[in-house]
Amino acid sequence: MRAAMAAAEVGDDVLGDDPTVHRLEERVAEILGKEAAVFVPSGTMSNLIAVRVHCRPGDEMICEADAHIYNYEQGGYAQICGVAVRPVQGEWGLIRLDQVEGLVRPNNAHFVRTRLLTLENTHNRGGGRVQPYPLVESLTAWARQSNLRTHLDGARLWNAYVATGISPATWAQHFDTVNVCFSKGLGAPVGSALAGPRDLIAEARRHRKVLGGGMRQAGILAAAALYALDHHIERLAEDHHNAKRLAEGLAHIPFVTVMPIPVETNILLFDIDRAWGSAAAFSAVLKEHGVLINATAPQRLRAVTHLDVTAADVDKALAVLDHVAREHRGK
Numbered sequence: 001m002r003a004a005m006a007a008a009e010v011g012d013d014v015l016g017d018d019p020t021v022h023r024l025e026e027r028v029a030e031i032l033g034k035e036a037a038v039f040v041p042s043g044t045m046s047n048l049i050a051v052r053v054h055c056r057p058g059d060e061m062i063c064e065a066d067a068h069i070y071n072y073e074q075g076g077y078a079q080i081c082g083v084a085v086r087p088v089q090g091e092w093g094l095i096r097l098d099q100v101e102g103l104v105r106p107n108n109a110h111f112v113r114t115r116l117l118t119l120e121n122t123h124n125r126g127g128g129r130v131q132p133y134p135l136v137e138s139l140t141a142w143a144r145q146s147n148l149r150t151h152l153d154g155a156r157l158w159n160a161y162v163a164t165g166i167s168p169a170t171w172a173q174h175f176d177t178v179n180v181c182f183s184k185g186l187g188a189p190v191g192s193a194l195a196g197p198r199d200l201i202a203e204a205r206r207h208r209k210v211l212g213g214g215m216r217q218a219g220i221l222a223a224a225a226l227y228a229l230d231h232h233i234e235r236l237a238e239d240h241h242n243a244k245r246l247a248e249g250l251a252h253i254p255f256v257t258v259m260p261i262p263v264e265t266n267i268l269l270f271d272i273d274r275a276w277g278s279a280a281a282f283s284a285v286l287k288e289h290g291v292l293i294n295a296t297a298p299q300r301l302r303a304v305t306h307l308d309v310t311a312a313d314v315d316k317a318l319a320v321l322d323h324v325a326r327e328h329r330g331k
């Protein structure tokens with residue numbers, strides 16, 4: 001990847017003439033079956049731009065209550081777009097059709113205008129769960145019938161593809177716009193992309209500029225993303241395999257309860273018993289022993305497997321987890 005970056009042909013992408021960025025944007029549009037795509041510095045910016053292209057101030061977005069866009073992006077939809085959110089509490093990231101039916105507000109001056117449905121696949125706080133394909137079909141069909149726009153936060157869509165064999169374009173066809181990420185599971189240093197219809201992506205380029213996302217010799221970064229698309233998608237299966245291996249091992253460690261959801265991708269949620277101490281304390285002791293697993297709630301931790309983690313590393317991590325659970329209780 002570093003060699004590909006060093007060899008990248010570049011131009012000034014603010015002027016629209018960086019050939020490597022063009023190649024990346026065309027490639028992403030093709031993979032997702034969309035007319036166009038725009039390269040952006042982060043997933044947060046990609047999602048924010050999507051909200052901007054779909055909504056005006058006074059509009060409302062429906063999303064799942066544990067969604068990344070609702071929890072981890074500073075409420076950019078409100079701060080920057082003047083958009084309200086209607087969160088719907090799902091189960092491990094999955095909402096049902098009957099939970100959204102009836103949520104579209106009447107056309108009446110008392111109400112915000114319901115405008116956008118956003119789904120996340122795979123779902124981060126849902127433990128890396130893949131949205132069931134028929135559910136995505138039915139929710140997005142409902143949205144279209146209700147005159148709502150649709151956006152997919154597909155930061156982890158590559159994982160959904162590898163876990164199911166359902167192509168990124170097949171998932172993406174149900175949405176107006178799709179965000180994908182090169183810097184999480186795919187291991188590039190920087191970058192995401194927003195894909196969709198040509199006119200919306202032209203709008204998105206204007207929003208990217210005002211948000212400070214115009215980049216010049218960005219071909220260096222686009223080359224990393226292209227390398228990741230070529231070499232790091234199919235190998236996500238190893239990450240999924242390693243997460244399952246971790247789950248199996250954790251089942252034998254005291255004070256630890258793995259969440260009762262299938263480990264479908266590269267995320268594993270587990271709880272540490274109060275009798276041991278807090279998740280933050282457990283995380284801190286693990287870190288002292290060289291294992292990085294963040295706490296995401298008072299008793300909950302979230303482990304992620306990725307391209308720098310081998311099966312042997314998982315076994316080493318399990319040995320550390322077992323040691324810390326048994327020997328460091330209450331410390």
Ligand SMILES: *Cc1c(COP(=O)(O)O)cnc(C)c1O
Nearest residue numbers: 042043044045068120124153155
């Ligand atoms: C990480 C993530 C984002 C945000 O991406 P950044 O590049 O960190 O801004 C958005 N959505 C999901 C589902 C993510 O996991």
